[in-house]
Amino acid sequence: MAKFQVILQYDACETIEVEADDAEQARELAADKAKAHLCYHCSQSLDLGDVFGEIVIDENGREVTS
Numbered sequence: 001m002a003k004f005q006v007i008l009q010y011d012a013c014e015t016i017e018v019e020a021d022d023a024e025q026a027r028e029l030a031a032d033k034a035k036a037h038l039c040y041h042c043s044q045s046l047d048l049g050d051v052f053g054e055i056v057i058d059e060n061g062r063e064v065t066s
């Protein structure tokens, strides 16, 4: 029998609440506040990639991503 490494790819997300004049400013503020990281234990088996998408929701719950 042979050994294999299987890389399972997961999705993860971080929700950041900001006050801004518009969606674009909200995105910029959220990018500045983002602090996604893995603790020592989780980092033994998980890697965290870069942000690949953003969804901006206004205070009425509507998606305002441009």
Ligand SMILES: [Zn+2]
Residues within 6 Å of the ligand: 038, 039, 040, 041, 042, 043
């Ligand atoms: Zn952890």
